Amino acid sequence: MQQSTLKKLSEVLGISISTVSRALKDHPDISENTKTKVKELATALEYEPNNYAVQLRTRQSNVLGILVPSIDNFFYDSFIAAVEEDARAHGYSVMIMQSRDKVQLETANLHLFRKNMVMGLFAAVSIETDDMAPFHKLEEFKIPVVFIDRVPEVEGYHKVCLADEDAARIAAEAIIEKKKKRVFALFGHPHLSISKIRHASLTEVFEKKSPRTKLTSVFLEGMAESERATLEVLKSKSKPDVIFCMGDMHLIGVMRAVHKLKLKVPDDIAVISISNGFMPTLYDPKITYVETSGFKLGKLAFVQMLSCLRNDVTPEQVMLSSVLVEGGSL
Amino acid sequence: MQQSTLKKLSEVLGISISTVSRALKDHPDISENTKTKVKELATALEYEPNNYAVQLRTRQSNVLGILVPSIDNFFYDSFIAAVEEDARAHGYSVMIMQSRDKVQLETANLHLFRKNMVMGLFAAVSIETDDMAPFHKLEEFKIPVVFIDRVPEVEGYHKVCLADEDAARIAAEAIIEKKKKRVFALFGHPHLSISKIRHASLTEVFEKKSPRTKLTSVFLEGMAESERATLEVLKSKSKPDVIFCMGDMHLIGVMRAVHKLKLKVPDDIAVISISNGFMPTLYDPKITYVETSGFKLGKLAFVQMLSCLRNDVTPEQVMLSSVLVEGGSL
DNA sequence: TTTTTCACCGCAAACGTTGTAGATTTATTT
DNA sequence: AAATAAATCTACAACGTTTGCGGTGAAAAA
Numbered sequence: 001m002q003q004s005t006l007k008k009l010s011e012v013l014g015i016s017i018s019t020v021s022r023a024l025k026d027h028p029d030i031s032e033n034t035k036t037k038v039k040e041l042a043t044a045l046e047y048e049p050n051n052y053a054v055q056l057r058t059r060q061s062n063v064l065g066i067l068v069p070s071i072d073n074f075f076y077d078s079f080i081a082a083v084e085e086d087a088r089a090h091g092y093s094v095m096i097m098q099s100r101d102k103v104q105l106e107t108a109n110l111h112l113f114r115k116n117m118v119m120g121l122f123a124a125v126s127i128e129t130d131d132m133a134p135f136h137k138l139e140e141f142k143i144p145v146v147f148i149d150r151v152p153e154v155e156g157y158h159k160v161c162l163a164d165e166d167a168a169r170i171a172a173e174a175i176i177e178k179k180k181k182r183v184f185a186l187f188g189h190p191h192l193s194i195s196k197i198r199h200a201s202l203t204e205v206f207e208k209k210s211p212r213t214k215l216t217s218v219f220l221e222g223m224a225e226s227e228r229a230t231l232e233v234l235k236s237k238s239k240p241d242v243i244f245c246m247g248d249m250h251l252i253g254v255m256r257a258v259h260k261l262k263l264k265v266p267d268d269i270a271v272i273s274i275s276n277g278f279m280p281t282l283y284d285p286k287i288t289y290v291e292t293s294g295f296k297l298g299k300l301a302f303v304q305m306l307s308c309l310r311n312d313v314t315p316e317q318v319m320l321s322s323v324l325v326e327g328g329s330l
Numbered sequence: 331m332q333q334s335t336l337k338k339l340s341e342v343l344g345i346s347i348s349t350v351s352r353a354l355k356d357h358p359d360i361s362e363n364t365k366t367k368v369k370e371l372a373t374a375l376e377y378e379p380n381n382y383a384v385q386l387r388t389r390q391s392n393v394l395g396i397l398v399p400s401i402d403n404f405f406y407d408s409f410i411a412a413v414e415e416d417a418r419a420h421g422y423s424v425m426i427m428q429s430r431d432k433v434q435l436e437t438a439n440l441h442l443f444r445k446n447m448v449m450g451l452f453a454a455v456s457i458e459t460d461d462m463a464p465f466h467k468l469e470e471f472k473i474p475v476v477f478i479d480r481v482p483e484v485e486g487y488h489k490v491c492l493a494d495e496d497a498a499r500i501a502a503e504a505i506i507e508k509k510k511k512r513v514f515a516l517f518g519h520p521h522l523s524i525s526k527i528r529h530a531s532l533t534e535v536f537e538k539k540s541p542r543t544k545l546t547s548v549f550l551e552g553m554a555e556s557e558r559a560t561l562e563v564l565k566s567k568s569k570p571d572v573i574f575c576m577g578d579m580h581l582i583g584v585m586r587a588v589h590k591l592k593l594k595v596p597d598d599i600a601v602i603s604i605s606n607g608f609m610p611t612l613y614d615p616k617i618t619y620v621e622t623s624g625f626k627l628g629k630l631a632f633v634q635m636l637s638c639l640r641n642d643v644t645p646e647q648v649m650l651s652s653v654l655v656e657g658g659s660l
Numbered sequence: 661t662t663t664t665t666c667a668c669c670g671c672a673a674a675c676g677t678t679g680t681a682g683a684t685t686t687a688t689t690t
Numbered sequence: 691a692a693a694t695a696a697a698t699c700t701a702c703a704a705c706g707t708t709t710g711c712g713g714t715g716a717a718a719a720a
Contacts, residue, residue, distance in 0.1 A: 057678050058678070071401070072407040
């Protein structure tokens, strides 16, 4: 089975290729008569413009890139789902790549994005990322980059992120409200701004509003580490009365530790997390969390991308506000 | 900033475009001398072949399509992660689309895949899918389709799926082993072969090996439905002593119901599930499950795809065997 | 010396599309 | 009727690659 091409259509109708092309695009130069004839044949022969030829000619790929640490992640997959949905609706395709938190893979993927001439890129930086040069390279090629969630700390980039400061503040205030005094807080990799900001905000709120609260912070990745650290601290004599989790992975680890020690939530130990919203509902009682929706972030990032593509003047940074969802674990 | 092209390289070196092209591909016609000169300049000028031009010329897109009901799904996202990984390693890109379980979207996406000339497609059919014609269309264009997980029931397709029959059998035998007598089993949409097969297998094992077991089966989608149904049956007088869940979503719903009624697992009620392996570890005690790894399925599907692409003779259907992972909920 | 052989390289035609500029026909004006 | 204007269409050259085939020069064989 062969592809239909403009040439084929033109041969059948006995008119030139350019006329066919224009007829299909409703060019004013073409008479209504031939337009309808062309269009009819086009649908009959299931003509589809060859994307690759179009792109070669117009240098418009209509592909958007998404670079995330990993696809199989509660937060990023809902982000992707959101972007994919909107992209499709606007005639874009998406090309997804994973950095697996390796800067080497990240660079390789950026390279691929450039090679495939994506028209724009959504990116969450890897943990290892230090040098922004590979990203700059894209901008040299006029490919706008919108950073999401894990954004670079320095200025000069488009960023769409969660209101990290806010989220941590809300959590801190909820903890203070409940008169908890010994907080154990788990954060992600200290290299990420997202961790730093949340940590700084949490610390600050306690210092200002409840200076007598004892806050112990740890920075670690993944659920296994979180479980280990939590077990340790829960068995120590300065046992906390509330645990704050920066993300789902921390929460899972924490809850495993809590289960292992047969502690009751929230009586023996209170728990609060920042989360996409799914994980917290799996426990009993449901975990109280500050919502940070990947889906909403995707929607927001997409409008930002659109205005970048249109070369609109855009705010450099937009934030997605957060809200406290009470579960019963605090 | 401009793209480097063969033309540019050829102009700098004062040789023809074709020589440059061949030099970069180690064509035997080209002398070592010019080869090295060309290659050096190419790296210096960061030459990258224009994908779209290559594809236009060679009609090889090196893109593989993945069509799943949704990306934000424990099973499919690990499947995607696996395929993406292997694809990248073999020089393919992947293009991911979601059917959202709507046949209309599915068809539209198949169309897009064709338009983008993917070289092969991994597909899990939507719940609504009845007519296989849109898939046939792809094969008319010589695009091999490898169905995964949710595969069509009829013959004549490449299928890579979980050993559904096996998985259900293993679960049934585990239940019999524990001398449970009143089974409440939740399955997915009755339209999907995956539901039918698992249901048939479970039923058969009980009939053969433990005819006195009372099995109540329901077919429903999603966690809310599962929760509702479970609550109902747990409150009824013929309360089951074990609940079988066909998938993670069922499990979550079931566990919510169990939590609501403050039942103890496994003493008040035992639970067993078929799962990717992540969800079951979140509960306390961990849920006993029959493992069905999306990641492994992805790896398996990829080799199947490779042999399809090579036009090897291939088994029509390959299965991924399952294994019981004991948690403590049974 | 002439012929053959080879290693090396260039020409030119595709792939399917779009845009510019010009060609043809038809309608309108003088 | 001739000249101008408008409507409709066509030719052609790109975009960057790949590839069959033909051409060059020099070395090897005659």
